[in-house]
Amino acid sequence: MSAAPEAARWLAQAGHDLEAAEHAIDGDFHALACFLCHQAGEKSVAGFLYAHGADHVWGHALADLCEDAMQLDNSFDVIKSVAMLLDKYHHPTRYPTGLPGGVPHDVYDGDDSGRALEIARDVHQFVSTKLQSLDQ
Numbered sequence: 001m002s003a004a005p006e007a008a009r010w011l012a013q014a015g016h017d018l019e020a021a022e023h024a025i026d027g028d029f030h031a032l033a034c035f036l037c038h039q040a041g042e043k044s045v046a047g048f049l050y051a052h053g054a055d056h057v058w059g060h061a062l063a064d065l066c067e068d069a070m071q072l073d074n075s076f077d078v079i080k081s082v083a084m085l086l087d088k089y090h091h092p093t094r095y096p097t098g099l100p101g102g103v104p105h106d107v108y109d110g111d112d113s114g115r116a117l118e119i120a121r122d123v124h125q126f127v128s129t130k131l132q133s134l135d136q
Contacts, residue, residue: 006051007047008047008131010043010044010046011043011124011131014041014042014044014047015124017036017037018036018117018120021033021037021113021117021120022117024036025114029105030108030109030110030112031105031107031108033117035089037086037120038087038090038116041083041119041120042060042086044120044124044126045062045068045069045076045083045123046065047127047131048072048073048130048131049068051131051134052072060087061087062084062087063080063084066079066083078126079123082123083119083122085119086123092104
């Protein structure tokens, strides 16, 4: 599969994850929304890496994925400091063992999911804009 269609697949799924996060927020499933926002960010940056010819994208940490992207485009340093905030939603939003007490559903609230959604949208838009400039 060529780079452009593979990148488009990852970016499309990231968009669907954002939409699912919005629905989760509406249903008061804030921990799930936070996780979906992390996934959207991860898939967006992975799409960028695939667009630049990556065969495989390894890892889930946006801090690391953005570092990889910075090797191709220095401007990823702009989004990295924000995107990496989503990394805290990868594990503890899903498993009680990721928290010192309680369960994710009881710990994450609308403030958490609202901020996560804002960040994930910014990451998705940043990558979308970068990929559009490749097409021109």
